[in-house]
Structure formats: structure tokens, C-alpha cells
Amino acid sequence: MDPRPATIPPDLVALGSADAAFESVLDLAELPDGAMRRISRGELDILLANTPAGIVATEDRCPACDAPLEADRISRQKEVDRASCRRCGLQLVRRQGEGWAEIRG
Secondary structure, eight states, X not given: OOOSBOOOOGGGSOTTOXXXXXXXXXXXXXXXXXXXXXXXXXXXXXXXXXXXXXXXXXXXXXXXXXXXXXXXXXXXXXXXXXXXXXXXXOEEEEETTSOOEEOXX
16 A cells, blocks of 8 residues: 555645645554544544555544544445444445545435
8 A cells, every 4th residue: 555645636625735734643554554543633533544545534523413433433345435423324435536425325
């Protein structure tokens, strides 16, 4: 796996992050291939994942109820991540390099 940050599509780049200074949050050894870790910076909870496309970071919050998604509730099958919220039951799916999308049944 690639230890560099994954490429982020321009429409998914967080506002203000283009000029932000890099901040190391953990050693690469703490995020082995395929692993996910939750870290916190101030009031922001971030989910880091070491994927085949590189290191990916996303806010660790359900878009429906704002509860933590939690790394143990995310599964990966090939290039697709699936997450579910323990609080509201929302099902989310994401392909590499894309944002989360709600699964409607």
C-alpha cells in the first residue's frame, strides 16, 4: 500500500485545507496496510484509513445524526467501504476517491 496521502477530488477538498500546514498525527507503523484509526484534534474527530490508494482522512461523524461512525463499524470489500451508524442505522457506502453516499433501500 502507498503511505502517501490519497488523491482527493477537487470537489471534496475541505475549505481552508489547501494552504493548511501538515500536522503529523501518528506514526505510519500505527496505521498498517488496510487499518483504520480514529484520532481527535480539538473537537474534530477524524477517521484515518491506509488504503491501496494511500492514506485517507474523513470526519468520523454520521451525516444524519452526528454520531461517531467508528472504525470497527466500517468494512472494506475490494474498492468499496461500507459503514453503518449505531445510533440511527444509516447505511453509507464510498468508493475509493469519492465521498460517502447514503444507501436507500
